[in-house]
Amino acid sequence: MSKIILVTGSTDGIGLETAKALRAKGHTILLHGRNSSKIEAARQALLAIDADGEVECYQADFSRPGDVARLAREIRSTHSKLDVLINNAGVLRTGNDLTDEGLDVRFAVNLLAPQILTEGLRPLMDASGRVVNLSSAAQAPVNLDALKGKVHLSPMEAYAQSKLALTMWSRHLAEQFGAEGPVVVAVNPGSLLASKMVKEGFGVAGNDLSIGVDILLRAALSEEFSNASGRYFDNDSGRFSDPHADGLDKAKVAALVQVMNMLSKDDRT
Secondary structure (H helix, E strand, O other), rough: OOOOOEOOOOOHHHHHHHHHHHHOOOOOOEEEEEEEHHHHHHHHHHHOOOOOOOEEEEEEEOOOOHHHHHHHHHHHHOOOOOOOOEEEOOOOOOOOOOOOOOOEHHHHHHHHHHHHHHHHHHHOOOOOOEEEEEOOOOOOOOOHHHOOOOOOOOOHHHHHHHHHHHHHHHHHHHHHHHOOEEHHHHHHHOOOEEOHHHHHHOOOOOEHHHHHHHHHHHHHHOOOOOOOOOEEEEEOOOEEEEOOHHHOOOHHHHHHHHHHHHHHHOOOO
């Protein structure tokens, strides 16, 4: 059965390859990117796989909360249902470490954008839907002052903290949705896959992207994830496992969510 699936950051790397694999399975793909020419190239790549039907394209800069909220509104205006949201868009190194709001861009793109987008699209998703959040094996305790923009971190520190924060928030969201909402899972697609981020951040070619694509397809579509809401899947070990210990600390999760809500309160729609 064909599903409507939004893949954020789907103009290159694991996002593009996942979108292509889903298109090949007959699903309707909503592409997202920041650069219009890359979005069009991705659209053409999907049409080359299956020329029947249109490929929807959406442009938004995830370092800008207003752009993320606008993206959610645009999708709500054209769709009455969304089956799967894959929050793939992420950043490690960039030319500008701070957003216009003075926040570290890693926290803005990797954490706050998925929150704003997911909550904005919640009206389109029911209990049969899925939200797949891309976590990482790189997880570090979250400095809430750094999240607020009061402390500056190195790119890798901010990245690792943003990924643990995303995993913590995924658990919170699953509990908040309960049986009425979509399944929410956090997935480490695999360490050092051959993405642009890995090449720029670590200077290595990386492992086969298909490793990550396979687990994202399973998380989005397979029965094994149908009752996994709130859980974390580590593709390095090939199984569900516990995230960093802070991810299971209810008090730390609650404190994190409080700060996230404060930072995004004007943009959540």
